[in-house]
Every structure is written in C-alpha cells, then in structure tokens.
Amino acid sequence: MKNTRYYFILLVCGIFFSTGTTMAKSHATIPFLQDTIDAPMVVYVPDIKDIREELHELAKDVRFQYDSSVLPARSIAILDRVRQLILEQGDAYQFIIRVHSHEPGQSAEQALRYSGMRADALRRYLINQGVSSQVLLTQAMGSSKRKCPDEDMETDVDCYHKNNRIDILVQPAMEEE
Structure with missing residues (x-):
C-alpha cells in the first residue's frame, strides 16, 4: 500500500513537471480555471x-x-x-x-x-x-x-x-x- 501511494505521488509530480510549468503558472495551462483565478472576489459588505x-x-x-x-x-x-x-x-x-x-x-x-x-x-x-x-x-x-x-x-x-x-x-x- 505504501509503495502504491509513493508511485502515485511520483507519477503526479512527473506529469506536473513534464509540462514545463511552475507552480505559479500552472493555472494558465488549465483554461477552465483561468476565469475564476483572475477574477477579483467581490464580497458585499453592507453600508x-x-x-x-x-x-x-x-x-x-x-x-x-x-x-x-x-x-x-x-x-x-x-x-x-x-x-x-x-x-x-x-x-x-x-x-x-x-x-x-x-x-x-x-x-x-x-x-x-x-x-x-x-x-x-x-x-x-x-x-x-x-x-x-x-x-x-x-x-x-x-x-x-x-x-x-x-x-x-x-x-x-x-x-x-x-x-x-x-x-x-x-x-x-x-x-x-
């Protein structure tokens, strides 16, 4: 079980790093997240x-x-x-x-x-x-x-x-x- 988890983590990290993106730029490669990440969060505070x-x-x-x-x-x-x-x-x-x-x-x-x-x-x-x-x-x-x-x-x-x-x-x- 521990070996399976270890290999899964390695696989995910390998996929992530093989795309050539860094953590800060990773959202740019996922188009459906782009709008939600860049949009300012609007919270209504009553006057x-x-x-x-x-x-x-x-x-x-x-x-x-x-x-x-x-x-x-x-x-x-x-x-x-x-x-x-x-x-x-x-x-x-x-x-x-x-x-x-x-x-x-x-x-x-x-x-x-x-x-x-x-x-x-x-x-x-x-x-x-x-x-x-x-x-x-x-x-x-x-x-x-x-x-x-x-x-x-x-x-x-x-x-x-x-x-x-x-x-x-x-x-x-x-x-x-």
Missing part, C-alpha cells in the same frame, strides 16, 4: 445606512402583547432577523434599541417604567439568542418623544403604534483604549 434602513423597517413591526412586556411569536420571528443582522456585523457597530411607550392617562414615570420593562425583555431575548451585551444597548424612552397627541390616539390606530414603538439605532462601535 451602515443599509443596516439602519433594514433595522428601521423590521423595528416597525415589533409589537408586544397588549399592556405587557411579552413578545408574541410574530415579533420573535422579526427579532430573529434583527439578531441575525447584528451578529453579521460582529463588533463593528453598537445597536441601541429605544422603546417608546405611551398610554393616555399614564404618568411620565409610569410610561418610563413600562418602556424599561419592554426594553429589558428585548435585551434579554437578543442576548439569550447570542447577541453580545457589548454591542447591544437599550433605552427606555417612556412618552418623552410622542409622535401623536392623546386625542388622536382614540381615532387613529397608526397614532397608537407611533407612540408605542421601537427604534433601533446603529453607530460605529466605540474603540476601547
């Missing part, structure tokens, strides 16, 4: 703007069960895509998840506490799914950045979702000294 846009679109559909910090299955599926995007970036960026909450008649302190519970739920889920706590930050916004006044919330369903929303911000990671 921070592209990442922001995709995360913004995904975040618009993340919802919680009514009056709780429980995530329904549909939101978990969306968060799995958010998780995938974050993991694809490695530690190049930091992701800040801002949770806005507002219910008519709710005090600013209650809204902030409510936002904090929801932000913690999002953070726990993403960290449990493998996202590094180093790249993930959360902020409870409460009702500080409402997009609609209370009187419009009763008549406009979109207004309710605008005031109870999630924003995901992306920024280059802070370099440690």
